[in-house]
Amino acid sequence: MNINYADNNHLVLMGKVTSEKRFSHEIYGECFYIFDMEVPRLSNTSDVIPVTVSERLISDEKLIIGANVLIKGQFRSYNSYENEKNKLVLTVFAKDIYFEEEIEGQMETEENKESASNEVTLTGYVCKKPIYRQTPFGREIADLLLAVNRAYNKSDYIPAIAWGRTARFCQNIEVGTEVKVTGRVQSRTYEKKFEDGTSITKVAYEVSIASLEIIDEKGSSEENENQEEAM
Numbered sequence: 001m002n003i004n005y006a007d008n009n010h011l012v013l014m015g016k017v018t019s020e021k022r023f024s025h026e027i028y029g030e031c032f033y034i035f036d037m038e039v040p041r042l043s044n045t046s047d048v049i050p051v052t053v054s055e056r057l058i059s060d061e062k063l064i065i066g067a068n069v070l071i072k073g074q075f076r077s078y079n080s081y082e083n084e085k086n087k088l089v090l091t092v093f094a095k096d097i098y099f100e101e102e103i104e105g106q107m108e109t110e111e112n113k114e115s116a117s118n119e120v121t122l123t124g125y126v127c128k129k130p131i132y133r134q135t136p137f138g139r140e141i142a143d144l145l146l147a148v149n150r151a152y153n154k155s156d157y158i159p160a161i162a163w164g165r166t167a168r169f170c171q172n173i174e175v176g177t178e179v180k181v182t183g184r185v186q187s188r189t190y191e192k193k194f195e196d197g198t199s200i201t202k203v204a205y206e207v208s209i210a211s212l213e214i215i216d217e218k219g220s221s222e223e224n225e226n227q228e229e230a231m
Contacts, residue, residue, distance in 0.1 A: 140164055145157060
C-alpha cells in the first residue's frame with residue numbers, strides 16, 4: 001500500500017525573520033540551518049518559531065533579519081541528548097520557502113489568507129493519555145501527545161493543547177486512537193523551578209488545536225471543533 005506521509009503533516013507559516021541562521025546538522029553533504037521567525041496572532045501578540053531549512057533553499061542575500069518569509073513544510077520533532085538527558089526538540093521543517101516578492105503569488109492560491117499565516121494539519125495517534133484540567137478561572141484545557149508517522153519508519157511526537165469543549169471531549173480519548181487535528185503552531189514561555197529555589201525561563205512549542213476529528217478503522221471521522229480563541 002502506497003502511503004503519502006506528506007498528508008499526515010503539513011503546515012503554512014508566514015512571518016518575519018528574527019535571527020541570523022545558525023548551523024544545525026549535515027546529511028549526505030547537505031547542510032541544514034535554523035533561524036527564528038515571528039508569526040503574528042490575531043490577538044496582536046506573536047509566536048517566535050524555530051525553522052530548519054536546507055542550504056539549497058536559501059541565500060544569504062534574502063534570509064536577513066526583518067525579511068518577510070512564507071514557509072510550507074512540516075512540524076517535526078527529534079531527540080536531543082544533553083547532560084545524559086533526553087529532550088524532545090520541536091522545529092518547523094521547511095520544504096519550500098518564499099521571500100518578499102514571491103509571497104503574494106503564493107497567498108493568492110490559499111483559500112483563507114488569514115488562517116494561512118499559521119496553519120498546521122496533523123494526522124496521528126494519541127500516544128499518551130490526554131491530561132484534562134481547569135485553570136483557577138475555570139478554563140478547560142487538555143494536553144495531548146501525537147505520534148505522526150513519516151517515511152523510513154520514523155515518527156514525530158508533537159505536543160498539542162485543546163481548549164473548552166474540545167478539551168472536555170479529549171479527556172475520554174483512548175491511547176492509540178487515530179485523530180486528525182487542525183490548528184496553529186504556538187510558542188509559550190514558562191518558568192522551570194529547581195529544588196534549590198532558582199528558576200529559568202524556557203520556551204515550549206506545541207499545536208493549539210482549532211478542530212479535532214477521530215478517525216475510525218473505516219476511515220470515517222467524528223469532528224469536535226474548538227469554539228474558543230486560544231491564548
